[in-house]
Amino acid sequence: MKRGASKSQPTINDVAAHAGVSKKTVSRVINGSPLLADKTRQKIEQAIETLGFVPNPQARALALRRNFLVALLHDNPNAQTVLNFEKGVLSAIKTSDFALVVRPVERDSDELMQDIQSFLERQRPWGAMLLPPISERDDIARLCERLGVRYVRVGSAILDLPDRCVASNDQQVVEQATRQLISLGHRRIGFVRGPRGFRSAHEREAGFLAALDAAGLPLPNKYRAEGNYRYESGVDAGRKLLTQKQPPTAVFCSNDEMAAGLLNVAHGLKIDVPAQLSVVGFDDSPTAQHMWPPLSTIRWPIFDMGIVAARKLLPEFLGCQTGSLPTTIESMFVVRESMAPI
Amino acid sequence: MKRGASKSQPTINDVAAHAGVSKKTVSRVINGSPLLADKTRQKIEQAIETLGFVPNPQARALALRRNFLVALLHDNPNAQTVLNFEKGVLSAIKTSDFALVVRPVERDSDELMQDIQSFLERQRPWGAMLLPPISERDDIARLCERLGVRYVRVGSAILDLPDRCVASNDQQVVEQATRQLISLGHRRIGFVRGPRGFRSAHEREAGFLAALDAAGLPLPNKYRAEGNYRYESGVDAGRKLLTQKQPPTAVFCSNDEMAAGLLNVAHGLKIDVPAQLSVVGFDDSPTAQHMWPPLSTIRWPIFDMGIVAARKLLPEFLGCQTGSLPTTIESMFVVRESMAPI
DNA sequence: TTGTAAGCGTTATCAC
DNA sequence: GTGATAACGCTTACAA
Numbered sequence: 001m002k003r004g005a006s007k008s009q010p011t012i013n014d015v016a017a018h019a020g021v022s023k024k025t026v027s028r029v030i031n032g033s034p035l036l037a038d039k040t041r042q043k044i045e046q047a048i049e050t051l052g053f054v055p056n057p058q059a060r061a062l063a064l065r066r067n068f069l070v071a072l073l074h075d076n077p078n079a080q081t082v083l084n085f086e087k088g089v090l091s092a093i094k095t096s097d098f099a100l101v102v103r104p105v106e107r108d109s110d111e112l113m114q115d116i117q118s119f120l121e122r123q124r125p126w127g128a129m130l131l132p133p134i135s136e137r138d139d140i141a142r143l144c145e146r147l148g149v150r151y152v153r154v155g156s157a158i159l160d161l162p163d164r165c166v167a168s169n170d171q172q173v174v175e176q177a178t179r180q181l182i183s184l185g186h187r188r189i190g191f192v193r194g195p196r197g198f199r200s201a202h203e204r205e206a207g208f209l210a211a212l213d214a215a216g217l218p219l220p221n222k223y224r225a226e227g228n229y230r231y232e233s234g235v236d237a238g239r240k241l242l243t244q245k246q247p248p249t250a251v252f253c254s255n256d257e258m259a260a261g262l263l264n265v266a267h268g269l270k271i272d273v274p275a276q277l278s279v280v281g282f283d284d285s286p287t288a289q290h291m292w293p294p295l296s297t298i299r300w301p302i303f304d305m306g307i308v309a310a311r312k313l314l315p316e317f318l319g320c321q322t323g324s325l326p327t328t329i330e331s332m333f334v335v336r337e338s339m340a341p342i
Numbered sequence: 343m344k345r346g347a348s349k350s351q352p353t354i355n356d357v358a359a360h361a362g363v364s365k366k367t368v369s370r371v372i373n374g375s376p377l378l379a380d381k382t383r384q385k386i387e388q389a390i391e392t393l394g395f396v397p398n399p400q401a402r403a404l405a406l407r408r409n410f411l412v413a414l415l416h417d418n419p420n421a422q423t424v425l426n427f428e429k430g431v432l433s434a435i436k437t438s439d440f441a442l443v444v445r446p447v448e449r450d451s452d453e454l455m456q457d458i459q460s461f462l463e464r465q466r467p468w469g470a471m472l473l474p475p476i477s478e479r480d481d482i483a484r485l486c487e488r489l490g491v492r493y494v495r496v497g498s499a500i501l502d503l504p505d506r507c508v509a510s511n512d513q514q515v516v517e518q519a520t521r522q523l524i525s526l527g528h529r530r531i532g533f534v535r536g537p538r539g540f541r542s543a544h545e546r547e548a549g550f551l552a553a554l555d556a557a558g559l560p561l562p563n564k565y566r567a568e569g570n571y572r573y574e575s576g577v578d579a580g581r582k583l584l585t586q587k588q589p590p591t592a593v594f595c596s597n598d599e600m601a602a603g604l605l606n607v608a609h610g611l612k613i614d615v616p617a618q619l620s621v622v623g624f625d626d627s628p629t630a631q632h633m634w635p636p637l638s639t640i641r642w643p644i645f646d647m648g649i650v651a652a653r654k655l656l657p658e659f660l661g662c663q664t665g666s667l668p669t670t671i672e673s674m675f676v677v678r679e680s681m682a683p684i
Numbered sequence: 685t686t687g688t689a690a691g692c693g694t695t696a697t698c699a700c
Numbered sequence: 701g702t703g704a705t706a707a708c709g710c711t712t713a714c715a716a
Contacts, residue, residue, distance in 0.1 A: 009466075011693055022703045027695060037701060054463040058409055059693030061400035062708045069441075079421035079628070087446050099411075099443045099465050104429050121396040123441050124351075148350075231632050260632040267634045286421070287629040290573050290602040292609050353709055364687045369711060379685060401709035404692050 010051040019047040030055050057097060066126055068097045070313055071149075073116060073140075074131035075107040077229075078257075080285055081302050085131060085154070088306020096317050101125060107134055113143060120147050127151060127313035129306075135159060136199045152309045156200035162327045163312055166305045170200055170282075173298050173331040174207030174252070177280055180333070181250045182215045185342035186278060190223040190248035192237040192258050198229070204254045204282060223248050227258045234261020242269055242277070249277060249342050256281035256288045256297055263291055263338070274340035284334055294336035301329045352393040361389040372397050399439060408468055410439045412655055413491075415458060415482075416473035417449040419571075420599075422627055423644050427473060427496070430648020438659050443467060449476055455485060462489050469493060469655035471648075477501060478541045494651040498542035504669045505654050508647045512542055512624075515640050515673040516549030516594070519622055522675070523592045524557045527684035528620060532565040532590035534579040534600050540571070546596045546624060565590050569600045576603020584611055584619070591619060591684050598623035598630045598639055605633055605680070616682035626676055635679035643671045 012030075016023040021044060028036050029044045047053075061067035070093065074082055089100055103119050105112055112134075120128065120143075127150035134140055135153040141160060144151040153159045156170040181189055191208050194201025212219055225240050227233030234257060241248055242265055253259035259281030263273060271277050273293055281288060284299035308325055315322045354372075358365040363386060370378050371386045389395075403409035412435065416424055431442055445461050447454055454476075462470065462485075469492035476482055477495040483502060486493040495501045498512040523531055533550050536543025554561055567582050569575030576599060583590055584607055595601035601623030605615060613619050615635055623630060626641035650667055657664045 013693080023693090024695080024703060025701085028702090031695080035701060040701075056404075056693050057464060057466070058400050058403040059708090060695075062398070062404050062710090063693080063695040065708065067400055069443075076425060079425045083418060083421045083424060083446070086444060090446055097464060099461075100445075101411075101441045102428060102444050103442075104425070104432055119441075122399060122439060124399070231628075257628075257632070260629070264632070264634045286573075286599075287602070287632065290599070290606065290629065292606050292634060355709080365710080366688080366712090367686060370686090373711085377685060382685080398709055401692090402711080404694085405709080405711040407692065407711095 009056070010053045012053070012055070014051055015044065015047045015053050018051060019044045060097075067124060068099060069101050069123060069125040070098055070310065071120070071123065071125040071128040072100060072102045072131070073105060073119075073128055073134060074102075075105050075134050077132055078255075078283060078285060081283070081300065082131065084302045085129075085306040085309075088303040089129065089310045090306075091303075092307045092310035092318060093314065096314065098126070098314065098317065105134065113139065116140060117143060117147065120144065120149050125149060129309045129313065130154065132156065132200060133198050135165075150313060152312045154305055154309055156203045158327060159199070163322045163325075165327060166308045166312065167328045168300055168305070168331050169328050170203040170298075170331065171207035171210070173333060174204045174282070175211045176207075177296075177298060177333045178208050178211035178252060179214070180335075181252070181278060181280065181339070182211065182217070184250075184278065184340065186248075186250040187217060187342075188223065188246065188248040188250070189217065189219075190225070190241045190251035191219060192234065192241075192251060192253040192262065193224070193226045194254040194258075195226070195228045201229075201254055208252055227254070227261075229255050229257060231257045231261045234258030234263075235265055236261075238262035238265025242266055242271060247271075247277070250279070250339075251277065252280045254282055256283040256285045256295060259295055259297070259338075260287065260291055263295070267292075274338055278339040278342075280339060288334075289336065291338070293338045296336045296339040297334055299332045299334050301331060304329050351398070352395045354395070354397070356393055357386065357389045357395045360393060361386045402439075409466060410441060411443050411465060411467040412440055412652065413462070413465065413467040413470040414442060414444045414473070415447060415461075415470055415476060416444075417447050417476050419474055420597075420625060420627060423625070423642065424473065426644045427471075427648040427651075430645040431471065431652045432648075433645075434649045434652035434660060435656065438656065440468070440656065440659065447476065455481065458482060459485060459489065462486065462491050467491060471651045471655065472496065474498065474542060475540050477507075492655060494654045496647055496651055498545045500669060501541070505664045505667075507669065508650045508654065509670045510642055510647070510673050511670050512545040512640075512673065513549040513552070515675060516546045516624070517553045518549075519638075519640060519675045520550050520553035520594060521556075522677075523594070523620060523622065523681070524553065524559070526592075526620065526682065528590075528592040529559060529684075530565065530588065530590040530592070531559065531561075532567070532583045532593035533561060534576065534583075534593060534595040534604065535566070535568045536596040536600075537568070537570040543571075543596055550594055569596070569603075571597050571599060573599045573603045576600030576605075577607055578603075580604035580607025584608055584613060589613075589619070592621070592681075593619065594622045596624055598625040598627040598637060601637055601639070601680075602629065602633055605637070609634075616680055620681040620684075622681060630676075631678065633680070638678045638681040639676055641674045641676050643673060646671050 225237035281297040288295040567579035623639040630637040
């Protein structure tokens, strides 16, 4: 029963027998070993083709003491973001033997660390990619390290060593967008901040304040609100900022969802956007262009970040040098109709 | 070098040595074999605990000739849908040894079939879950079958044998929603269809027409538009339907994105929603409640479908009987402010 | 109830 | 250049 013309997948033994060589030689072909006679290689490739042989990744994983999985850990910052990232990763690993394993987690759960640990222990992925906000947590990064799982953290700022993170330049791009609001003549500019504990919220605020500072503009408390990146908190912020005697003529919202909330409050108050109020968001979520009016916003280069994250995790398999990979990837300010001169 | 106090993960041998039993006995504990002396079991569990042993899934996969991966194949019908489905699947498999591998594909690509095939051959998942619209393609289902990969198809109608599919009841729920529009007094009701070739588009149309039929109402061509499930096509549909001399007083849109487009055309035309126009969508995408006014829509039970799909794929591992699992899961009509009496 | 031997499909070592 | 042979960590016969 050494091997039969089994109806299941052919193995390396079948190929070896078919080509009249040893299995090690076949293995050399699979792994692209250079020390091989061209004739032998061709004969074996022929046999592989004929038999439709595909190496068993489990067996390779066992023998190589590593596997062909990269993990994506996230707590859904935004569905489109996650999916675009996945697509970026996939476009990078498509031709490799790697597959992408996803693990949504709950950042507020008590078992978060335990959950991640047992996942990593069970699957032992070759590496893990962390999306914000959990990418910002050093304890999770340390957990990966302790378990011997490489990782790459994705964030709004440089969170780790260059070959362990990919960052967007939130601060600069928000500063630039705010400068543009100012150059449109706006002087009373409101700000809706993201939640405490989110690095992105901090970075975006810093960029906003830098632009205001440079222009010598103040940010009075009445023009300032703090949300949690959700629609409802944007509604609350809108109520606070837009019902004043002298409301701001422009508002920067730290993400699109909150901008949508604020925008709808403006509609309810019959405030004409953009004639009376300019609004800018962040994320360029698909709905940004579907809002009324279409929202000016900042597009995160999340697809490209997926590509780079995958390459940083698997440089040796994707054929690239870690050193040549960028750590910061530029965001883009997308101007739409929600923004106008005062 | 049989085994050292290696700094890497302890193996079954380490546990066996530590507990003073054979590895087979440890294996019995891992696999929950009933024929084991309680004392032995406890001793081994103790050793596992002390050493922090976690069985290597690759090795198990090899020995068992199967692996612990379920695949999710999709062509992003809608980011939130995919993510909610993933979460459903995950909540079902969380306590098992299985992991979820995702594979976004491009349904219009020439290499679609080739791409899926090479993915399945490479990873050899235990099973695959297919999300619409690719779940509707019989050729893909047959490909899975040919490769010996079980599958479960998710769709808007029953697409396959009961233990190979999970369906929502699009037709009935759309019929019900349309009846509700009619009972609000609407007689001129427009319809924005989804694209040809999508089963969901067909089902939703059938439900809509059934309700109209039952009420003896016509659907003249001028109240009918066909879109591609994208925002822009909703805009086009809005232009067609709402600029007529006698526009419809209500419109059913086959998904939320198209409803958003139509809604924004209405805003541009200064049509008051819902006073002059009621709009209903489908999906309950996160933005549905963020539109202005918040959109009445139909919520797909996609999280639950994820749970059921996983259970149908892995009944023996998740401890459930395929027979007791539903094939159709009911959608829910969510009424919000975009809908009012005529 | 437990242990022994063989094998899952691949790669590494080290001869030839 | 190529091929025995022994791993890799676990499971399934089959014995004891």
